[in-house]
Amino acid sequence: MKRFVRDNALSLFFLVLFVLSLAGQSMAGTADYNARQLAQGGATVSWAEYVVSSDFAVDVAENWQSEYLQFLLFILATVWLVQRGSPESKEPGKEGRESDEDQQVGRYIEPDSPSWAKAGGARLKLYGNSLGLLMGLIFALSWLAQSVAGRAAYNGEQLSQLQDPVSWGEYVVSADFWNRTLQNWQSEFLAVLSMVVLSIYLRQRGSPESKPVGAAHTATGVEG
């Protein structure tokens, strides 16, 4: 048990943070929703009612889609684009999908390689893109969920303001949908840009996300 916790401490740490943050968001969201309801002369809802509402769903989904988009783009862009000096980047000259030797496939397969990597053919192709595909799928589903739940929440707001509800087609080209989407995207892209650039010049001793403290600014793809 102790060993399991130590071996998986990083995943467990973020899992606990995720659960606590989601619980906190649901409680703060209930209070915020009820304050708006009272201001509009409406009735308040319980926590259990709020967490199955479209208001909660859209707030969760809009953040999820942007996070998965961020990692999807980071995973794919770093195949083809490099940043000299950044530990987040491959060395210049290694752009692209790399050789079978570099990727330990085909003749270079290892005894302990995953079975789908050993399989070759379509399974190897699928497995060789599985991380990006899953991230992309979760992004697409989260964005779709944002559009559906966002429309439901928006229409509730429209009715409370004595305005007509809108169709899904109208909602996905609306200011509300794109404001929710782009305000999340811009912050994610800024965070990636900061990580790529700041890690050229700054260090965090002991972190694999940083270069070793004594590494040169020009050293690329070196993790501490």
Added chain:
Amino acid sequence: MRKPIMCAAAVALVTGLAGCASAEGDAAGQAAERFYSAISGGRGEQACALLTPRAAESVESGGETCAQAVTTLVMPGGEVRGAQVWGDDAQVRLARDTVFLHRFPQGWLVRAAGCRPHGELPYDCEVGG
């Protein structure tokens, strides 16, 4: 009482097309019909009991109570042509005007009635709004 919030979210997530228009829409439509029927029948107390507290306040004027003032309102109304429910709010389209309702623990109450569209702006309403 507020199962429809979940219902609206679930249906919307599955279909992406509409809120829970059926059962809840019917309930909202019936509340709208009862309100118009109470006004046309001169039953002011009953009509005001079907208004949200804020809408009832908006009807009171010049020393007249809600029950007295509400029966003097002229609203064309007509039969229910359709209803949409989103979360705790509903819009009921009548033959000649539109009603907006909000769900409270005791059921659907009229937030605004006698409403006509006003371009991109909120509806113009005789009651509430």
